[in-house]
Amino acid sequence: MTPTITGFARSPDQGRGLARDMRVRWALEEVGQPYEVRLVSFAEMKEPAHRKLHPFGQIPTYEEGDLALFESGAIIFHIAERHPGLLPKDxxxxxxxxxxxxxxxxxxxxxxxxxxxxxxxxxxxxxxxxxxxxxxxxxxxxxxxxxxxxxxxxxxxxxxxxxxxxxxxxxxxxxxxxxxxxxxxxxxxxxxxxARPAYQRAFADQLAVFTASQRA
Amino acid sequence: MTPTITGFARSPDQGRGLARDMRVRWALEEVGQPYEVRLVSFAEMKEPAHRKLHPFGQIPTYEEGDLALFESGAIIFHIAERHPGLLPKDxxxxxxxxxxxxxxxxxxxxxxxxxxxxxxxxxxxxxxxxxxxxxxxxxxxxxxxxxxxxxxxxxxxxxxxxxxxxxxxxxxxxxxxxxxxxxxxxxxxxxxxxARPAYQRAFADQLAVFTASQRA
Missing domain, CATH: 1.20.1050.10 (Glutathione S-transferase Yfyf (Class Pi); Chain A, domain 2)
Structure with a gap:
């Protein structure tokens, strides 16, 4: 099942990849897991629908079937536990x-x-x-x-x-x-x-969101 | 194997259980795992021997056989993963x-x-x-x-x-x-x-360390 994450509709970092969705994108790229992104505005983040996913009204969130997670640390750990490549076996x-x-x-x-x-x-x-x-x-x-x-x-x-x-x-x-x-x-x-290819793909993808938001 | 954790020799919290060893003590009590405590002074925390265990010169640390861990979050997760009682099975x-x-x-x-x-x-x-x-x-x-x-x-x-x-x-x-x-x-x-018995045992144990340090 393709997971969906959330990211800023207009990132305050100007596309420098400093928002916390970058971590999750990078982890998903490292393990080769395709994903969808739903962009949220600052106003939407504080609304009940988003707070149901994220009690503190932030990004990123992670939805996969009937699982909904928040906190970048927890999301990356979830990805790392379910796919090889991010945690050693020992x-x-x-x-x-x-x-x-x-x-x-x-x-x-x-x-x-x-x-x-x-x-x-x-x-x-x-x-x-x-x-x-x-x-x-x-x-x-x-x-x-x-x-x-x-x-x-x-x-x-x-x-x-x-x-x-x-x-x-x-x-x-x-x-x-x-x-x-x-x-x-x-x-x-x-x-x-x-220099890791997964990092570069994730960076390019978050930058594309910022670039598109500037044109909008 | 009985794990050994570290705590403050003289806790700045005056025995109120606010230092981060309290979390680890509590987790160990919840799962019924006996443990040893090694007390360290503020000076010892910054010395190379302790920094080998904890790169940032803090407490708590956790040693169990040839495993050494730092960060209360990681230690509690380690305990929770290996014993029932702190993480749901689903x-x-x-x-x-x-x-x-x-x-x-x-x-x-x-x-x-x-x-x-x-x-x-x-x-x-x-x-x-x-x-x-x-x-x-x-x-x-x-x-x-x-x-x-x-x-x-x-x-x-x-x-x-x-x-x-x-x-x-x-x-x-x-x-x-x-x-x-x-x-x-x-x-x-x-x-x-x-009110949990495990909390109370952990609290009493860290308080006893503080009380003893006041007598010393």
């Missing part, structure tokens, strides 16, 4: 790959989102410049720890996994902001991920 | 319970941690009072959405699951702060969880 390696998924979402992403949100919402506030170094320090601490752990390995734990997919999508939010550029190890890690 | 219900684990950690916890951190780190800053309503609004939005979804159900999706366990530990950080108290639905949800 039970211990599998558990560690799942740990990297959670680390990306619960340890690395929050300070990155906090910094990004301050840049958007608090840029014109009197305290913005004084607070920014604190927010940047929190991000820097995570990047340093991640870079140290990755070392000269290609991926976080053996072969490419859903943990790398998640971590790369989290790190990509920082591209061009100045901090990530001080970590050549992490830049190379992201570049390796972006 | 595949769709299981996927939805996992979605609630991710929702707790990636959608509900970040604004709660952001507010808590501001209260600790920025309380004496000139902007603290002006920023606080914004942070409280973000928490309120999530509490409203969660309360609406829960409605008059006992648990988030059918029977008690790892999703409820995670969500309750996330919500408990707000107890006594004033916001949660406006949501009787959520207070009752937390009370139902806290």
């Amino acid at each position: 039970p211990n390696a599998r558990a560690r790959a799942i740990a990297w998924m959670f680390a990306a979402l619960n340890t690395v992403e929050p300070p990155i989102v906090e910094l990004s949100m301050a840049k958007i919402v608090e840029r014109d506030k009197s305290w913005y410049e004084e607070r920014r170094p604190m927010l940047e320090d929190r991000v820097r601490a995570r990047l340093t720890e991640l870079s140290n752990r990755l070392g000269d390995a290609d991926w976080l734990d053996g072969a490419f996994s859903a943990g790398d997919l998640m971590m790369v999508t989290v790190l990509r939010r920082l591209i061009g902001q100045g901090q990530l550029e001080k970590y050549p190890t992490l830049l190379a890690y992201i570049a390796r991920a972006e | 595949p769709n219900a299981r996927a939805r319970a996992i979605a609630w684990m991710f929702a707790a950690l990636n959608t509900v916890e970040p604004p709660i941690v952001e507010l808590s951190m501001a209260k600790i780190v920025e309380r004496d800053k000139s902007w603290y009072e002006e920023r606080r309503p914004m942070l409280e609004d973000r928490v309120r939005a999530r509490l409203t959405e969660l309360s609406n979804r829960l409605g008059d159900a006992d648990w988030l999706d059918g029977a008690f699951s790892a999703g409820d366990l995670m969500m309750v530990t996330v919500l408990r950080r707000l107890i006594g702060q004033g916001q949660l108290e406006k949501y009787p639905t959520l207070l009752a949800y937390i009370a139902r969880a806290e």
Whole structure:
């Protein structure tokens, strides 16, 4: 059965693949699972019909037969569990790959989102410049720890996994902001991920949605 | 094989069960798995020996034979996958319970941690009072959405699951702060969880560590 995911009708990231549907598209491409996309506006996301699928009124969602899921982490885990290619078969390696998924979402992403949100919402506030170094320090601490752990390995734990997919999508939010550029190890890690054909197909598809929305 | 987890030698939460080892203790109690606890100081957490287990220098970790895991989400999922009691058998219900684990950690916890951190780190800053309503609004939005979804159900999706366990530990950080108290639905949800014998055993055990650290 072909699953249907949701994405932004007009993505605020200007087609840079930073919205959370990109993760799900990429995972589906990695495992070779065709999918449909239903685009939702910001207004539609907050309406009861969408909230039935996603209690917090966000994207992405995932519908497949009588299963409806929300949360990109849960959707990618569901895909990874049902198709080969995103989680190792060895039970211990599998558990560690799942740990990297959670680390990306619960340890690395929050300070990155906090910094990004301050840049958007608090840029014109009197305290913005004084607070920014604190927010940047929190991000820097995570990047340093991640870079140290990755070392000269290609991926976080053996072969490419859903943990790398998640971590790369989290790190990509920082591209061009100045901090990530001080970590050549992490830049190379992201570049390796972006070179994957599945990533490129997913990126092109989300960009096509943005390009079409600009013409509309 | 008896697993070993790590916890704070001196928990900053004063024994209120808000540190992330509480989640893991609770999950282990729910499934009836005995475990050992190794206490680590703040200095030890940042040393290479601990960073080998946890790249971000935090607790909890989980060691079981030749498996070492970090991230409370991953540890609880590992426990839930290997023992009955924390995830439904029906595949769709299981996927939805996992979605609630991710929702707790990636959608509900970040604004709660952001507010808590501001209260600790920025309380004496000139902007603290002006920023606080914004942070409280973000928490309120999530509490409203969660309360609406829960409605008059006992648990988030059918029977008690790892999703409820995670969500309750996330919500408990707000107890006594004033916001949660406006949501009787959520207070009752937390009370139902806290009434579980497994919760009470886990809470007593982490409190005993704090009490002993005060005597030392």
